[in-house]
Amino acid sequence: MASFVTEVLASSGKLEKEDLAGKISKLSRRVEETKEEVSDMINKKYNEFLPTMQTAEELMDLVDAVSREIDTLKSCIENEVQRNLHEAATEYSKLRQQLEKNTAVIGILQHLKEFDSAMGEYYQALQGKKYIAAAEQYAQESVAALQTWSCSDTSLLKALRSELTIQRENLSYHLGEEWHKLAVWKLPPSKDLTSAKAFLGTELHLNCGGSKDESGPHPLLPSVLQALAVQGELHKKIKMFGHVLLKYILRPVIMYPSLVVEVGQNEQATVVSLQMQETSALNSTPSQVYNKVCIVLETLHKHLFGRPFPFADVSVGEQKVSLVVGDLIWEDLSDCIIKECLLHSIPSSSCQLDQYSAVIDETEQFEKHLKEMGYLSGEATDLLKYARNVNSHFATKKCQDVIVAARKLMTAEMHSTVKISPDYKLSLPKLPSPGGERERFEGRKACQQEPQLESEQQLGPRTLCLPVCRVSESVQQIVELAVHTLSEAVGSSTTCAVQLFYTVRNIFHLFYDVVPMYHKESFLKFPHLAAIQHNNCMFLAHHLLTLGHQFKPHLPLKDSIAYFVDLVPSFRRLGIQCFVAQMNVQKSEMLERLSNGRNFANLDDDENYSAASKAVRQVIHQLRRLGKVWQDVLPVNVYCKAMGTLLNTAICDITAKILQLEDISSEDGAHLYALCQIILEEGPLVFTPLPEESKNKKYQEEVPVYVKKWMTFKELSIVLQASLQEIVDRWAEGKGPLALVFTSNEMKGLIRALFQNTDRRAVALTKIK
Template identity: 30%
Template sequence: MESYDIEEVLKNIFDCNETNWKPADKIPLLTKEIELLKIDLKSYLETCEYNVDSVLEESKILFVDSKAVVDELEKCKKEIEEHTMAEVLKSIETHDQITKELQHVNFALNIVYDVGQCGKLVKQFEEGRQAQSYTRAVEAVYDLLQYIELPAEGFKYLDIYANTKHTAQLILDKLLQDLYTEWTRLVSWNTKVSSKKSVVKITLKIEDTPFVIDVIRALDKNKNLKEKVSEFSQFLYKEVLQPIIYNDCIVFPETEELLTVTINYKQNYKPPYDQVIANFRLLFHHLSSKLKFEYDKNCSIMKLIGNEISGPFSELIMKDCFIDTIPNNIIDLQTYGKITSEIEKFQHFLFIVKFFTEDISILKYIEDIDILFSKKSSDHFLKTARDIMLKDLSVCMSIGVENISDEEESSDDYGKAAEALRILEKTIPKSLFYFPRCMISKTAQELLDLIYVIMEQAVQCSDVVCKKLYQTTRLIFELYDAVMPYHHEKYLQTIPQYVALFHNNCMYLAHNMMTFGDKWLTLMEGRDIDYPIGFVDLVQKLRELGYKHLTIHLQQQRKQILDNIRSSDLNCMVVKEVLGSNAEAAIRQCLRQLQLLKNVWIGVFPINVFTRLMATLVNMFIEELIHRVCTVEDISMEMATQLTEIYTLVVQKAPQLFQSSTDIETHVKSWIKLQELIFVLGGSLKDIDNHWKDGTGPLAVHFRTEELRNLIKALFQNTQIRANLLSKIK
């Protein structure tokens, strides 16, 4: 039978687009379709491979059987409701009663079991105590306390619970007290401190015996072993290990059990690394002989001590001991392997005695050897430089060139290069490359020698060290600028020789710094340098430092000279007819002061510098003398005579202040003016007229018109001759 699509049939009968159809028109069509379906069904049943009649017959039989089964089930249901349910309800009531009884039994059983367990643990404690085993006793009491922390329901309300708990705690406290006493007997120490030394005594009675192991295990079981070991470790670290690094110590094992550490307090003393290592070897060998044994698998007191303090100890000994072994010069650095070998052996020793583990190293600082070496070298050179700067400046030496030859060196090369050199020699004076003969402090030469040592060491080192040493060299010159004026301040203010030497030192160092950078670069040829090398920027700074203090001292000398003059009658000639004796005394005092400066400076400064300095002071002195006279409105004949005598003394003595008596004429601007002033003071109007010479004479050259007119008015009375002369001087 083919499949039948009812929707398709309905679409054929009913047209969706048809709106005015009637049921009477469609019913015949539907009836016809139904009849066709009946015919098809009948035809299908006749041709079907199944026997439809027999199927219907079997269905009827099944219906009858099913109905009988349903009736039987209804009957069973009725019997269950009437009889069985009553019995089930009765059984449920019995079950609930039995459950309650079982709960009561379990409650009692749990309490009895807890009592039994407590009794069992108490018995174990008694057995441990009788066997004199701290470990078994502690385990039993410890387990008992842990067990009664989670008691069965109702057990805590019994008197036995409170009594057991209280008793167990008392027993544990007593056991701990006994264990602490035993530990103190096994491990003890004391320290006697005085002003000069401390004596630490460590007593270790620990041995690899069953009793000692039992005590240690009992402490470990009770979680108190680490606390006791930590206490001993911290004492060891603070009272023994640290002092051995910082002080002079003697480690002496007096007996197998007693070790004595004597710490001697010395100022400014730090023991060498080999002494520190030797003391530590004695100490750890003694500790290891007593504490190295294992009380449990892979567990020993020595390991516990190492776990507690090996980290801080390794950092401490590297930072405050082994880093100090790094040398400050390249020669010692090249042989530094001997020291690292000793340290490596010491590290292996600490591993053997179980104080160190494999992951701890006391050679990690070697990874930064360049940085540490550069810092050590820098600190050493800075300290050395500062020590040099603090030395006495008056210890001096002669340096420089006395005379510079102007003769040209003969050369067989007449090429362009030789011609260029000849032009350069003519353009730039040879004196530019030489330092003049003078005296400097030996400390200046020492400082310069130190700088050359730094340079020679730098060029042999790695780039990191070289750069650091270059920076150190610059820092030394900056340190010179800061330290010298401060440390030598008192002498620079009061002692002329100090000022002269300090000035020369600054000039000498600045002179060498001009070419120091080029020398450094020459030695560094072939190396890749990523920073500029030069010292020219510091040259002017050093020169200004020398100029500054020399200028300050010259101002002090000038002030003393002026104060001497202004404190005498030369400062009050207006109100005096005759000068007192203090006027000549003041002049002589000024000349003595200048003579003392000459005696101090003549061999110290370069001759040209000395001449300029002395000329400056003498010129200032003479100008002040001239000013004193030229500003007076009236000068008596007696005073003029006195001034002539006093100023003549200056003319006689002043040339002696120079190396050559002719230097005063060349370098002292007011020298001729002073001589002309003396001439005016002792001369007549006619003599003055002759020296004026209608504005072309020496008076016209050295005196201003107003000065000369005022001087004539002060010296001579108002006469026709004076008026005629004044009329000429315009």
């Protein structure tokens, strides 16, 4: 047993060279043998009752020795064997990394081989102008893998990548040169492209088939285009081409009717150029525009863009280059056609709408032709939608034209006027009957059956007639414009009619807002214009009362709409405010002139009398001047009220100043009387009617009706020359004419100023009660 353990321990340092499994098997056999001996001993001890105590102790020692050998072997396994396993795993990992590195190097060498092969084929294809093959060789998988290889720090790969970039630029350069040979632009030298003549130098040369020495079954054009597509540069080239095409050919021929497209042919190329023709039209018709555009696009389709081939960015089927061109230029092209052509072709009158169907048909044929050439897809376009929506565009254009025309009239000069007589009637177009023949027959029958009352009062022939006055020609034209616009609404579609109706309302709203602000200074500076503005507002208010009623049966509007009646008070108030502002200006000027009369005191002084006389004369002159300006413009009643108000202002001011005098000498009284007589004699002359208004003499005879203080002033002039007894008699104990216009205090003050303090004056004062 000891020799076995010694042998195991002696060989513990060389376990890595022996079979560990064999030693474990030998140890196991020894354990089994020891187990059998222990079992035999126990059997003898307990079964045979043999005194084997000594043998048992020896066996116990043997068991302990075997146990220690097991522990020693286990410790050896845990220390030595595990250490050797770690070293083996580390060595295996290094070998694996080396293998991977070798594999990667082999892969790189394979890619380099493929790259070299691809670049060789690329050089051959490029030299032979086989651009599709060159582009495909450049874009193949080996080249792409080289571009994305991670070991970018390798000098060799850096050089290859640099070469790859150079060759890409080289291919792009060659393709660009070939593209420029295929489509050569000759652009006008002038940068000021604001007239048709500036575009006359524009030419496009289409050299189809490549260079002159090119020969072979396949033309160069599809090869260049497809190579550009593989390179991802075709869209960029076409986008730039479309931009130049729009700017220098398509837009000019749409904008300028005098420009036409000519297509010529020479030995090397097809030439598209612009030429000038004489025309007086301001805008091209849709048919002319469509014809010009089709000539250009047909030429491009025939010589440049009419060949199909697959694109890299198209996933389903094949797409023509012409469709790419159409997608890039169609939005700008259709927008230009709408703004520069279709917008101007919209009818300005509803009676011309039926004729617009020809334009819609031309637009449909134009788009159909573009779809046949491949420039458009099968979807509906904004161009055709715009043409078909002519009713809405007609209403919009009509509304814009109406508002522009109305604003032009509102900002025009107002001096030119027309005279309105009571016989004036607004000319209305012939409107369709709102009801049928049966309704009219039933209406007449009902009227015949309705009983007539003997005492029934009929409206007079002058009911709702305008008074004689003058209004601006522009405001009369505004009313005619409103009537014409409403006439256009009659018979139109519901949407169009509603839009036109509210445009008419906007005309009057615009007048209300624009005219007072635009002519504000003129209305305050010139009395003539203020009177015309007053009449204009009243003229509009008059027609606003009836305009809605005349068109209501013919418009598809709700019954609750107020039409134009709600605007009447605003216009009347606007006219009154304008004229009242001018009246206040005239009152201020009049009072300022009277303030220079030195309060009409001490008129025995020649200088004071001269100043007072001058002030009175200036007032009379101001009234005469206003009379000449206003009498032929304002209605008679308005004129008389206005002149009466101004004259009354002057009389009130003079009367108040005379009543404030505390001492009036006989000479002063004579001068005051003379001044009052000037006003009494010349004041009524401003009411003298014009020759054609001779029947209105009553206005001059009824001056006190318009001048409230006229009788007061007349009695004042009498008092200035009357005696005490005459004054007492005219007072008549508070019942005479003096008592009607003066208070007792005013009369007593006037007596004290005119007469000296005597018993007679005291008696007279006692009678003034």
